[in-house]
Amino acid sequence: MRTHDRLRIAIQKSGRLSDPARDLLARAGLSFRESRDRLFCYGESLPIDLLLVRDDDIPGLIAEGACDLGVVGGNVLEEQACERLADGRGEAFRPIRELGFGRCRLSVAVPNDWEWTGPQRLAGLRIATSYPQLMARWLREQGVEATPVMLSGSVEIAPRLGKAEAICDIVSTGGTLMANQLKEVAVILESQALLVAPSQPFGDERAELAAMLLRRLDAVMSVRASKLVLFQAHRDQVAELVKLLPDAETPTVMAIEGQRDQVALQALCRSAMTWQRLEDMKRAGASGLLVLPVEQMLA
Numbered sequence: 001m002r003t004h005d006r007l008r009i010a011i012q013k014s015g016r017l018s019d020p021a022r023d024l025l026a027r028a029g030l031s032f033r034e035s036r037d038r039l040f041c042y043g044e045s046l047p048i049d050l051l052l053v054r055d056d057d058i059p060g061l062i063a064e065g066a067c068d069l070g071v072v073g074g075n076v077l078e079e080q081a082c083e084r085l086a087d088g089r090g091e092a093f094r095p096i097r098e099l100g101f102g103r104c105r106l107s108v109a110v111p112n113d114w115e116w117t118g119p120q121r122l123a124g125l126r127i128a129t130s131y132p133q134l135m136a137r138w139l140r141e142q143g144v145e146a147t148p149v150m151l152s153g154s155v156e157i158a159p160r161l162g163k164a165e166a167i168c169d170i171v172s173t174g175g176t177l178m179a180n181q182l183k184e185v186a187v188i189l190e191s192q193a194l195l196v197a198p199s200q201p202f203g204d205e206r207a208e209l210a211a212m213l214l215r216r217l218d219a220v221m222s223v224r225a226s227k228l229v230l231f232q233a234h235r236d237q238v239a240e241l242v243k244l245l246p247d248a249e250t251p252t253v254m255a256i257e258g259q260r261d262q263v264a265l266q267a268l269c270r271s272a273m274t275w276q277r278l279e280d281m282k283r284a285g286a287s288g289l290l291v292l293p294v295e296q297m298l299a
């Protein structure tokens with residue numbers, strides 16, 4: 001029987017979500033007695049332990065109460081939530097935070113040489129997937145009847161093997177599709193890693209631990225998205241440049257010794273500084289642009 005004065009978080013043992021999940025928890029101040037190869041890591045800095053498992057098992061472990069929180073892709077979570085709904089089991093888990101990593105999408109792809117005229121093009125055909133529930137939901141919404149072919153891996157080679165005409169699979173860069181002469185024609189679900197909790201509140205010491213963890217994670221994620229932007233500009237161009245930084249708190253404008261018209265600016269931006277944005281700023285008169293990551297922030 002588990003004691004409920006410790007919180008147990010399930011993360012992927014080894015795979016795409018393992019390192020970013022561990023990194024996020026470490027940034028939130030959690031440390032563990034290391035045992036990467038074992039199933040269980042004991043929390044040293046806080047009464048929060050880790051369970052290292054296959055990602056597909058995480059929603060089930062939370063539903064059974066074997067774990068309190070979990071980090072899992074939205075694709076896996078939604079598929080399993082639909083499955084529970086389909087077999088009449090109640091809702092048992094829910095996403096409580098988007099974690100900003102493990103981004104991908106569940107998409108339909110067809111052979112490159114097909115002319116894509118819309119979802120009806122799939123009517124009566126076989127579609128290979130590891131996500132039968134999400135695919136069936138999308139096909140229903142589109143009013144299309146097709147035959148699902150369930151495969152647990154290497155879905156993208158199904159058309160070449162003659163097992164299916166199209167596929168419905170996870171895509172991030174599209175490289176795998178291209179290598180298999182397939183093209184993406186419809187996005188069924190946008191996904192990223194989620195923090196998942198049981199649908200029912202904890203009602204014991206774990207509630208306080210979970211609230212503290214969430215406060216820390218929110219702080220870590222808000223710092224992570226922030227960038228400090230430094231640059232110089234002519235005084236007359238400042239107003240125009242500030243318009244290009246709508247997500248920044250009011251920038252600090254500083255005089256430069258020995259220069260009357262030129263000023264130095266510093267702005268904390270809350271979203272991505274893309275190359276496009278930097279080029280727009282340069283065109284609007286900014287020079288010496290410098291974008292720095294933010295390590296910690298205490299408002």
Ligand code: ATP
Pocket residue numbers: 012013014015016017053054055056072073074075076102103104170171172173191192193
């Ligand atoms: P496990 O052994 O834990 O079952 P897995 O093979 O199912 O591992 P990974 O390939 O490590 O899982 O992917 C884990 C999650 O990472 C996916 O469910 C998805 O949410 C996310 N992800 C991000 N990009 C991709 C991608 N290009 N292909 C597959 N998954 C991706």
Ligand code: MG
Pocket residue numbers: 054055056
């Ligand atoms: Mg898996």
